[in-house]
Amino acid sequence: MEQPVKKYQSGVEATLDVIGGKWKSIILYHLVDEKRRFNELRRLTPSISHKMLTQQLRELERDGLVFRHDYNEVPPRVEYELSEYGQGLIGVLDFFCYWGEAHLERVYGDKSVALEGPFMSEEEMLQIASGAGLKRE
Template identity: 60%
Template sequence: MLIKKKYNISIEATLEVIGGKWKSVILCHLTHGKKRTSDLKRLMPSITQKMLTQQLRELERDQIVNRISYNQVPPKVEYELTEYGWTLQPLLDGLCTWGEQHIIKEYGDKRLVLEDNILNNK
């Protein structure tokens, strides 16, 4: 086994895979089922197409996400969590719960600042 990198604390390994502004958001959306790139873009209007593609490729490289390509015209591609990716669900759920509590602490009512795209775009 080739050791690629050493970490000072194990959370560094976690953040290397799911860190950054977008990866956790992508993963949260995928916990609600398979999504096409256009679905993810609609759910995340602030992300650029280039960034979305890059983040999906990195998640695929790290075996967190499966890319499913259908042999049809026009081409159809979907993304889903791998079995390994699903092991992140408790972590993602915890992050969402903490975020909601933080929003309530800061703003008093999460409805003032939280656009619940997951529920509105099913």
Template identity: 55%
Template sequence: MRRQAYGCGLEAALDIVGGKWKPIVLWHLTPGPRRFGELRRLVTGISEKMLIQQLREMAADGIVARKDYQEVPPRVEYALTLFGVSLSEALRPLCDWGREHMRRIEEAKAEAG
């Protein structure tokens, strides 16, 4: 199935990194490769099934590389591709903005109920 052309760059970017979990997984992969168990501990609140799904989608989109060491017990690492690193760098200003306004956002959410 072929997807129609994107209307703008933001639409294309959100298609790749959209959703609650992908940016957080991406952020935790920024320092370097991580094993699946590490990611499961770092990305708090995500189910194992959802983490697997998100990693598969990110690998299919070319932002994450999966390396299976074919060992017993199983050892699999995930790392950002160069494409993924460029996306991570693009998200850094958004992270900075969130950190700068975190208190205001939390207060607004608390007031809203």
């Protein structure tokens, strides 16, 4: 049976339907530069529960943003990485970082008061602000 087409008021709403919530953008952010194992993602996101991380990864995989790689090894090894489709969100995630750091500067005068790091350099922030985006190595 075909699912009915969900109607959105804007592209922002459609984007947030896929990456919204407390954890998905953070998980995606940690997958931008490299593959990560489940427990590595848990360490990088200490406030997330095992159950929630599992659920969010399954949804990101279902939506085609993340690939899950199961290796036939003992002990079992599973890694997650951004799919090519998910890599299309890197600019969005970079801008989230830029905007969030600028917001913390505005509110606190010093983003390091509220942000544990890593920080974007002024050059990186200017690249994003000018629309150039970041080139990740």
